[in-house]
Amino acid sequence: MExxxxxxxxxxxxxxxxxxxxxxxxxxxxxxxxxTLGLVGETGAGxxxxxxxxxxxxPKPAASVDQGRILxxxxxxxxxxxxxxxxxxxxxxxxxxxxxxxxxxxxxxxxNQVAEVLRIHRKELGKREIEERTARLLETVGIGRxxxxxxxxxxxxxxxxxxxxxxxxxxxxxxxxxxxxxxALDVTIQAQVLQLMRHLKEEFGMAMMLITxxxxxxxxxxxxxxxxxxxxxxxxxxxEEIFDGPVRHPYTEGLLGAIPSPDHKISRLSPVAGQxxxxxxxxxxxxxxxxxxxxxxxxxxxxxxxxxRGGHRIKCHLFADKAEWRE
Amino acid sequence: xxxxxxxxxxxxWQAVWRRFCRNRxxxxxxxxxxxxxxxxVFAPAIADYERVIHQxxxxxxxxxxxxxxxxxxxxxxxxxxxxxxxxxxxxxxxIGSVLAAMLxxxxxxxxxxxxxxxxxxxxxxxxxxxxxxxGTLLAITIAAAxxxxxxxxxxxxxxxxIPTFARVVRSxxxxxxxxxxxxxxxxxxxxxxxxxxxxxWPNALGxxxxxxxxxxxxxxxxxxxxxxxxxxxxxxxxxxxxxxAENKSYMRMYGYLCTIPGFAILLSVIAxxxxxxxxxxxxxxxxxxxxR
Numbered sequence: 014m015e016x017x018x019x020x021x022x023x024x025x026x027x028x029x030x031x032x033x034x035x036x037x038x039x040x041x042x043x044x045x046x047x048x049t050l051g052l053v054g055e056t057g058a059g060x061x062x063x064x065x066x067x068x069x070x071x072p073k074p075a076a077s078v079d080q081g082r083i084l085x086x087x088x089x090x091x092x093x094x095x096x097x098x099x100x101x102x103x104x105x106x107x108x109x110x111x112x113x114x115x116x117x118x119x120x121x122x123x124x125n126q127v128a129e130v131l132r133i134h135r136k137e138l139g140k141r142e143i144e145e146r147t148a149r150l151l152e153t154v155g156i157g158r159x160x161x162x163x164x165x166x167x168x169x170x171x172x173x174x175x176x177x178x179x180x181x182x183x184x185x186x187x188x189x190x191x192x193x194x195x196x197a198l199d200v201t202i203q204a205q206v207l208q209l210m211r212h213l214k215e216e217f218g219m220a221m222m223l224i225t226x227x228x229x230x231x232x233x234x235x236x237x238x239x240x241x242x243x244x245x246x247x248x249x250x251x252x253e254e255i256f257d258g259p260v261r262h263p264y265t266e267g268l269l270g271a272i273p274s275p276d277h278k279i280s281r282l283s284p285v286a287g288q289x290x291x292x293x294x295x296x297x298x299x300x301x302x303x304x305x306x307x308x309x310x311x312x313x314x315x316x317x318x319x320x321x322r323g324g325h326r327i328k329c330h331l332f333a334d335k336a337e338w339r340e
Numbered sequence: 341x342x343x344x345x346x347x348x349x350x351x352x353w354q355a356v357w358r359r360f361c362r363n364r365x366x367x368x369x370x371x372x373x374x375x376x377x378x379x380x381v382f383a384p385a386i387a388d389y390e391r392v393i394h395q396x397x398x399x400x401x402x403x404x405x406x407x408x409x410x411x412x413x414x415x416x417x418x419x420x421x422x423x424x425x426x427x428x429x430x431x432x433x434x435i436g437s438v439l440a441a442m443l444x445x446x447x448x449x450x451x452x453x454x455x456x457x458x459x460x461x462x463x464x465x466x467x468x469x470x471x472x473x474x475g476t477l478l479a480i481t482i483a484a485a486x487x488x489x490x491x492x493x494x495x496x497x498x499x500x501x502i503p504t505f506a507r508v509v510r511s512x513x514x515x516x517x518x519x520x521x522x523x524x525x526x527x528x529x530x531x532x533x534x535x536x537x538x539x540x541w542p543n544a545l546g547x548x549x550x551x552x553x554x555x556x557x558x559x560x561x562x563x564x565x566x567x568x569x570x571x572x573x574x575x576x577x578x579x580x581x582x583x584x585a586e587n588k589s590y591m592r593m594y595g596y597l598c599t600i601p602g603f604a605i606l607l608s609v610i611a612x613x614x615x616x617x618x619x620x621x622x623x624x625x626x627x628x629x630x631x632r
Contacts, residue, residue, distance in 0.1 A: 070526055070527060101529075102527055102528055104529060118543070129528075
């Protein structure tokens, strides 16, 4: 299948008062048409930075893309002009933020906020048509059209996230970037919102990049998963390969070990020991080596190359000698 | 399109209005201001302009009575008609110059607050330079350079007030620009201008309105001051400060000649200040105490 979005060798750094912070270091990702890619990682792994860079929304001038390409339908977004990228934002690629409480403008009626997206990208539509479409969108996400005139403070958190989803879907984008869309919601609402997103993704036939640190959410919603750690993709594969397959990256293994499971009776969860490396210093070897239970001398000195078997890619020296894992 | 309303919902401005109405002093200020605006608008109906300029040496310096409610001045002109017509100058110039300064200040301040960095530094240092000169003095200087007259006074007043607005707007815009909903608006493709006018300004309006009403009070005073020293509206026109200046030599014997126009200035300044205070409380619910 053709890649809708392909990120190649992306390097992003932030210049701060304390020095340069290397947030993303050589990320390779791809999202196919209509699929959901889960982007998993701890806080500070570079998930949001990667997502923002797709829309050219990194905070300037602190952040800079040092290397790499982001191809959306074979068009390099990093090279696109401001005008071009503005046309893509909201129309072809939409984004949903983590906190629906603060992502809606408090002094706008929710209908107007949804309609705003249409007013920007569907200028040819008349006022009536825009209002009608907005009302339909609100209904699609499970908010009655009678709530058109409500202000955000009159809605619950889950409903606000639904409004955000309606805004993201307004122009039927090909790709939806969902940056921890359910982190700020409580668990029952989380399930509802995710179900809605899954349902709508199918209905609208769009692809989705679901950014989260919740592996449960990934397992339920994603076809493929990329595990991000310290600005590098350590493992990519289908959800089955990552969750149920025989082999994984030691880091992924560690993450899975830290989740409680109803099937196994264990008295203690095993967290991944240690902390994420200081992003202002680039490690010469594997980024996970200092926390890895299988760490060897080679891991500390030598950066492992990505090896793959089928679509499953792993960046780890443990797989270097195995014949079926090719570079 | 008809949208059903299951129950009555208050918009943001309705809530502000409700809180404003709870403040009696503010409502008194508003009534007072509406009264003054009414006087200005219906001045031709209240007193013929002929009475403003008509000199009558037979009726000089008459104390307030039924025929002349505010008395007459040294030229026998009807002070009541002059004060009523004078409200036109004070209020229109006060409100007009503030609105002009507000618009200019909003544009300048938004640019500084939104872009930040070097743009911000350059604009704000320029504003600081202007602010180093006292507002009234700046207005005097500009008025002196441009000459007297309504148009020039308006320009002088506006320019001297731009820095205040630019500063207020800049700080508010600066805060709002980092809100998530502004970031979200960028993700769906808003242009910078649309971002500022549609996402940021509606939220910045509160502090701006408060500043405007307080600035109007100041502007009314400054206009009268400038006219009093002869840099504002020139002599025969019935501007309140001008009337004060004309009559100041009669003040000891005929006190009403100065106290009445002075009182008019006082009333409009008080009205605007009360409204400003009321709006500040109404727009910031956190300040206004428990909801009754």
